[in-house]
Amino acid sequence: MKCLFLLCLCLVPIVVFSSTFTSQNPINLPSDATPVLDITGKELDSRLSYRIISTFWGALGGDVYLGKSPNSDAPCANGIFRYNSDVGPSGTPVRFIGSSSHFGQGIFENELLNIQFAISTSKLCVSYTIWKVGNYDASLGTMLLETGGTIGQANSSWFKIVKSSQLGYNLLYCPVTNTMICPFSSDDQFCLKVGVVHQNGKKHLALVKDNPLDVSFQQVQYKKCLPAS
Numbered sequence: 001m002k003c004l005f006l007l008c009l010c011l012v013p014i015v016v017f018s019s020t021f022t023s024q025n026p027i028n029l030p031s032d033a034t035p036v037l038d039i040t041g042k043e044l045d046s047r048l049s050y051r052i053i054s055t056f057w058g059a060l061g062g063d064v065y066l067g068k069s070p071n072s073d074a075p076c077a078n079g080i081f082r083y084n085s086d087v088g089p090s091g092t093p094v095r096f097i098g099s100s101s102h103f104g105q106g107i108f109e110n111e112l113l114n115i116q117f118a119i120s121t122s123k124l125c126v127s128y129t130i131w132k133v134g135n136y137d138a139s140l141g142t143m144l145l146e147t148g149g150t151i152g153q154a155n156s157s158w159f160k161i162v163k164s165s166q167l168g169y170n171l172l173y174c175p176v177t178n179t180m181i182c183p184f185s186s187d188d189q190f191c192l193k194v195g196v197v198h199q200n201g202k203k204h205l206a207l208v209k210d211n212p213l214d215v216s217f218q219q220v221q222y223k224k225c226l227p228a229s
Contacts (some may be wrong), residue, residue, distance in 0.1 A: 055168035063091025076125035
């Protein structure tokens, strides 16, 4: 896929960054920035973990999870899948890392962000928790989502959450190859939809032209360990 140069003209100053957005390059939060909400109506918090769940039920449902990609030689699980039904295992928790993090812990619609599986892992597999878009798969005719990305870099790891035309939200992949980017923009002409393709009996997240994945976000409630009496 040819590199796309994202030239963003918007009301906030353009930001230059090397690895992450910093206070040395301040931006203004748009006055109309809309927080992303979870299924209870609470604003997403970058400090918390969430499951990406479907807005539909039955065979149209299913949580997003981390699994081993077919024919992959990666040392760690690196495939991003959706279960075939909402009846079954829960999805793998994720956290959202927004490009406007210096404003606080909120996550906003149309904000460039990274997605990371919030799991315990070995040092070897840390990078295999961060979402990215892989190379073009000729057999499937698209690009699959996988892990192995980086946080805050101008590469294949930038995504957006946007309001769905049906229920919940859609995920967009927004390739950024220019180090001068606008972290907020409602212009999605350079973004591609995230949906699913069938691969070896599994639903693998991938870039699609039609039928994007409609999702909601469910906060993960971790059980507190009580001290032994």
